[in-house]
């Protein structure tokens with residue numbers, strides 16, 4: 482068995498460092514229309530021919546909706562003390578607003594109670610990309626009404642689970658929601674509109690602020706925002722590459738964090754979007770200032786950036802680092818980027834509390850043999866990234882926890898089931914679970930370094 486991460490600081494910041502695993506509703510639950518649930522945009526998108534590799538859908542996924550008690554037992558076996566999951570909005574409000582589906586609330590309440598019985602802290606993500614289809618029909622995130630829809634939905638959950646759930650996240654990766662769903666079109670709802678994109682981003686920021694205010698009114702004290710962060714490094718010291726790197730850094734890393742923490746958009750956004758960038762009044766910008774109680778950092782890789790006018794709208798492209806290892810997603814394995822991005826947050830936003838809410842890798846795992854699955858590359862990825870997190874901790878980053886992505890091999894959006902990130906293997910036929918070597922490594926790391934990596 483591989484060695485766990487490096488030695489732990491003697492003065493780890495807190496006994497309640499969270500060692501978790503993360504998932505999302507549409508990727509693992511299956512049964513998307515069970516017990517009164519309404520369809521989501523991902524139910525429609527995945528069942529639209531040509532949208533998802535191999536025609537895969539989340540109709541069954543990991544069958545977690547029916548096997549959730551088994552998965553809680555798996556988490557206990559792994560020794561995690563936290564679990565990040567998302568709620569399917571359309572299970573709670575089948576039409577997106579109005580009528581509450583009690584069976585949907587009951588499902589998540591049973592899950593949360595089972596987690597708490599095992600001493601596992603639930604971290605609930607309100608929105609992980611699966612907007613109710615009924616709201617997309619009314620304009621979706623491009624609608625000016627969308628922040629109100631989201632705040633009302635959040636309030637239903639705060640009131641139903643606020644006495645049990647202490648850690649909340651409003652949105653998972655507003656950048657991916659915006660760029661994937663409205664600019665590049667590879668994610669639901671599959672739009673490709675330069676003009677719609679900044680409007681959606683602005684509404685997501687308004688929605689985050691509205692859900693934060695709604696949570697405060699309900700006495701919820703720890704509400705975060707999860708963002709995908711990808712440190713950008715210039716391919717050369719040329720002015721063109723340095724400028725292109727700054728633009729890509731604004732586009733990916735600062736577009737959403739600057740408004741919530743600083744009450745302003747990065748200056749580069751107007752250059753990137755040109756005439757498609759809306760005019761925002763000072764009061765509209767100030768209304769976006771809604772600093773979360775913690776930042777959820779989803780880190781996977783970095784980018785080395787070269788100027789490229791043909792790559793619009795940013796005018797920059799990622800340069801593949803052929804000499805370095807890459808995952809099955811063709812993402813460079815670069816642990817130092819995690820340290821760098823955590824230190825960047827510390828310096829730019831005043832050292833806010835941070836959880837690494839996603840970190841992991843897809844590899845073409847070998848098949849299980851004799852009840853074992855030797856995913857050596859994933860073990861190495863976890864070990865080097867836990868060390869990278871430890872380096873940030875030792876430099877004073879207020880890191881409160883680490884959530885591996887993902888608990889289970891699951892539905893990887895437009896890649897379907899072709900890309901596997903799990904600590905636990907899920908058989909594609911009978912969905913039997915098998916803890917991989919990476920799950921065993923993670924369990925050993927938690928046992929040995931429970932107070933922090």
Ligand SMILES: CO[C@H](O)c1c[n+]2c([nH]1)[C@H](O)[C@@H](O)[C@H](O)[C@H]2CO
Nearest residue numbers: 505653654709710779780781886893
């Ligand atoms: C560019 O990577 C993003 O940060 C990112 C990677 N991932 C994510 N966001 C999503 O939050 C998950 O639902 C994905 O399953 C996961 C793996 O692809």
